[in-house]
Amino acid sequence: MLRYTKEFKAQAVDLVRHGKPVQEVAQELEVGRNLIYKWIQKETPNAPTRQRRSRDRTARSYTFRPLTIQPRPFLDLPSVQCSLLLARNSDMFKTRLNTILTALVALSLCTNNIQAADAKPDAKKAKKADPKAAPAKKAEDKKTATKKAEAKDPATKKAATKKRKNRKKKGAPALLVAANHQVSIPKDAFGKEYLMSASLIPQSEAPTSTGLAGKIVRFELFHDGVDIYESTQGLVVTDELPAKRLITSFPIVKQDDKAVIIDFNKGMRRVFSEIWYGMSTRFSARDRDSVAELPQSRVFSVTRDRDQLVIRQSAQVRDRRFNPNEEGRYEIRYFFAPYTGKKSGGKEHTKRESRYVRFFETQGQLEKTSGRAVSKIALFDLKKPLQFYWSANTPKDYVQAMKDGILYWNRAFGKEIIKAGPAPKKITAPDSRHNIVQWVPWDSAGFAYADILVDPRTGESRHGQAYMTSVFAVSSKARARALIRSLREQAKKAEEKEGDDKEHRHSMFPSSKVCRVDHSIWAKELAGGLEDMLANEDVTDAAVLRASQDYVREVVAHEVGHVLGLRHNFAGSLAATMNHKELDEFFKAYLKGENLDKYKDKLSGHSMMEYTAFKGSVFVGWKMRATDSVLPHDKAAIQWGYQDKQDVKEQKMFFGTDDDVGKYGDLNRFDYGVEPVLGAYSEISAYLGNLPNSVIETFIRAKAPVDPRDAVDLKTVNLSPGATASTIASDYRDILKWYRASTRSLRLENKFDFIGDLNRRERVKAHWDSLNGQLTKLGGVDNALFAYLPTTLKLENKPVDKSIVAAQKIDAKKLAERLEKLLNSPAYSEFVGLDEKKYKFTDDEKKLIVERGKNYFEELEKALIRQILSAFERATRDIGFEATRELGEKDAVAQLEKRIGDLARAVIIAKGTKKIEGRLSKTAVTITDFKYDHATRLGAARALTDRIGSYRSWSKDAKADIHAKLKAEIDGQLNIPNLKTFHESNLSRPLRQWFLKQSEILALLPARKAPPPRK
């Protein structure tokens, strides 16, 4: 029901009385103008009437002269010259007005909920709702309005005429709702510009929307249909050559002298699939024109929300470029509003600035004559307060977090620009008027993202929405465990189906989400963070809930940042003022509920638009709650975009967005810290520290799942050493890549005025110095890369910097001992399952876990060595030479290569315990097999390849040395030197196979050639 309180009405009238134009008041309070006129009439019977005001200010349809729709320069067709003759005769005028008012009132009733909802948060003075307030009486409304039509107010006449003229120039009437979900186009709408924007909503899994590129369109009337054309502005370089961009033709259902009713559904049998933002300023007519077909569709709802028409179409969507037999089920929600934007305007990035800040941009447009492509950045018009809502289904525990996340951005603006309130029950995203943060109850899918509907010409943001899945609501330990399980499964599935992303399964809209993140990486990150949290023995449910609320705070703020136009800034963590260790210490203290004051001035990064690892996110959320501070880049970026301040450029702030990932070695999603080598090392260290815990967590998830149907026999639980090894190896490669001169560092490059050939040496030198500095902190190459590997190399033992937690050596035996100890520790001797019940492992189960764990750790040792060796095979190490132009004697490259040789030797020569029996000729022979399997040993030989390395002969000696040792070993085992003749065919099958394998390895390792005889 439409109800306005007395106070609210009085406020509206008051504003008009104090000289504010009705139009502005209507916009501000988000109520219809006609209602305000009605209220004015009731409050002050002598006030100018609705009619008077209408004619003066806004009436577009009531002009007293023949109205001719001017044909566009390119549209020189007589049939569109429809003229509307409105008589001066007051009776006729009344009739016309009656019709219009009836339509308006009827429409305002259609959108009751929306208007009533809008009114409350916006009406500052209307604090108490008055349930007895009379609902709008449409009949009375229109009668009163008509009766007072002739009242005049000479004082305002002049100003009003001027305004009317202005209005006339830009004015396009709103499209109207017709019966049977059809659309009524007022005759004076033809030829005028409308903004057509659309959201695409998949009808499976989570029906969340994706914004499509808006178009500025124009309707043209023909004898047999209504055409809709896209404005050519920004799409052609000249108006001197006629151009028309037909979007579609709508059949006419009926028409009279006032309006044409069209069948929207029959006309709109395709959807333009270009997404709402461009990744570059490039102009592409092809992207603009790409469509998907709608084999079947139905418009099931047409409503009006003030001047905006919202059309909802159910559709099958088929994209012939991909699978012609696949029909995606979507709702397409169209928004049509009179285009009130400027012909030009909007802010652009300049090259100078985009190194330090980027906003989302419209798709590229062409400038007249020059043909230069430009994009405008997405910005809201801040003349009005920016109201955000959290959806009504937000769980109670997270409402405050939602609110904080939204309002955070006021700190960046430096004033109160954004307001936050609960969305009315039936309003869900996407909504034509509301900026909504929508909670999506879906525990097993992790995503949060946002999109905006923007004016394609100026970049003005119309409305935006963000989606949060309930996966973020980790409210208890049990829930954390449940989540870890589902996240791990998700990560596995995502890895199996390479590149598959469940929520944009339909290939026609592949890259439409703003906040995209690789599902498997995200799921792993969160699962890792949660596991880390549960590994703290004294963590309570309350602490877990608190952490998850702070996490939600951060994620909401991140998504709202997108709605405000900000793009990702993955360079955020380069501005951290806490190292890994400090962040860990913070997190522990946080979970224990200790005093955290000393962290208040610290930074885990300088941008909310970063993808932060779990602990970092919690830190940011906590800081939002505990202080009034704003992250520096957030503030500078918002003030650059909305207030033209230049701090972000002047202070050369670190910035890098999605397209920069991969370009810079220190610009990664979910990385942490300023120094990337230390960062990667710390990741390894933390991961190794938690290995035994994660084994136990795996068994807990199997024994006590959320749903008993998912319980798994502990005997069938699998642990995957290969997956664990590849996680470690991936961080390991992140260290190695800094040995490559072509790896770029954003942090270091930021200091250079330009990036080019002329200063390449200087830049490489800076990288080399930085690498050496970091290796020194880690206690040298040996500690950084070899000390924790499961081998027995002789290494230098230098101290590790205090700020770094040294990585523990991977030792299957010791890990198994730790596992056993942990199983009997207070944290795990009795534990809460995913179903929140208490459990204990039986003795047999503990035995099984220890056994399985031991096996897993042993296999992990081997798997890791194999993967590390394969990393060396590809690890370019040219940085030392590129930086200094000479080969170092004892530098970090020389040391690394020395150790690669040592490791290869150890792996190839190491003997195992397995015996192989066979025969050589007729003699029975037993040999001892080597420790590592053939593939690993081959990998060790290949790691010594001279295709890679500091210079061609770097591994020559190591290879020859290993060759000699291996040869001696083979000879010794088979007793070859004492044989008269030896041929492999004399070996029986098992021995022969063994021998061939050794030969294969020897072939990769050339023997040292005897020096040529002197002449």
Ligand SMILES: [Zn+2]
């Ligand atoms: Zn994002």
